[in-house]
Amino acid sequence: MIFDDLLTTLNNNQVSEPQGFQAYIKKLNTQANTAASISVDSMKSLKSNLKKSNTMVLRLGSRASDKQTYFSLVKTQNVRDFFFDDQELFAALKPELFLPAVSIRSLFAFQLLPKVTETSVVNLACASGLLKEALSLDGEASIIVPATGQSTFTFKFKPIDDQDIVLDHNNGQVEIDAVFVGKRSGKEHLFVIEAKHGDKFDSLAKHKLLYPCLSLLEKLPASMPIVPVYLRSIRTNNGIDFFFAECSPFVNQQDALYSLNTLKPCKTQAHHLANY
Structure with a gap:
């Protein structure tokens, strides 16, 4: 082979x-x-x-x-250190019902879609206020408008944290599902979301979240942390379950290198949005 x-x-x-x-x-x-x-x-x-x-x-x-x-x-x-395992992260969580405070009119278009995609799931979470709630953004924060896209990026990282080996990701294509600025405890943060949607739990390779973060990190001042967030959404009979795994923030520090196997969730939670 x-x-x-x-x-x-x-x-x-x-x-x-x-x-x-x-x-x-x-x-x-x-x-x-x-x-x-x-x-x-x-x-x-x-x-x-x-x-x-x-x-x-x-x-x-x-x-x-x-x-x-x-x-x-x-x-x-253990190669599993390079993956987020949905079963380990989310199986014990019971999604809490989330009731949007926004008008039915602003969410009506989402009920018309015959098929939900990762992009529409993120947009629904933003428009409904669920994302603001899940990430504990300040109450006075305005409506979240995430950016998305793909391009080629160059950065360095360590595959294993306790080794001196450094790898170069050079002019490689990176896809960013969603990125937006939000204020938490009075401080501006950049949130990077990797979203996956389906009808059951699966797993996610950690570089799918690390690469977008490192692609943007050098463009930020040291005063603005990047918060990596893995979002797994599951279609149910009466709506959508949203599972969030938030990782510890990254900060743009000179010569600081981040590693794949130390990208670990520091907070998990689950919410249910009915009738979508």
Whole structure:
């Protein structure tokens, strides 16, 4: 299988040298889809040989002299450290009914949609006031208008916090589900949300939230923290359950590096919005 030869060179807490994926499979004299092989969104999309060996694959963008997509393998004692597990985070929570204080008119359009997407879920949470409630934003805060988009970004990070290894994500595409400024306890914060919607619990690769945060971090003053938020929404028979996992804030400090396996929730909660 792909990566078998590379896995034999790695011990625990080791990271393979970044290399181009197309050149790698050419050397193996095989073919493989780049996105399916190195773009891992959840535990179920991680290839079985990597999962069995507790190894994560990370997409690292391109290089100036080489436009192919680069990647590294990270072997650890428990590959689950690189994922948010919905069952572990949210199974014990009982969603509390949330009653919007806004008019029915302002939310009417959401009831017309035949299919809910991640974007519409975030917009519904914003428009209803649920997001403001869940993130404990100041009462006088104005209506949240999140930005979304995708672009190429360059940044550095540590795959494993207690190792000196630093990886470069260079001119790689990063998708941002939602980002907005909100005031909490009188202080401005930047909230970055990675949203997933479905009909059951799943998992989320942590780099799907870390990458957007690091993409924006260097653009902020040290006085404005970034708060990473994972939002899992579940369709029910009479509405939508919203599960929030908020992580500790990041701050733009000179030479400070953040790591994947230390991105951990510091607060979880669940709310139910009926009739959507």
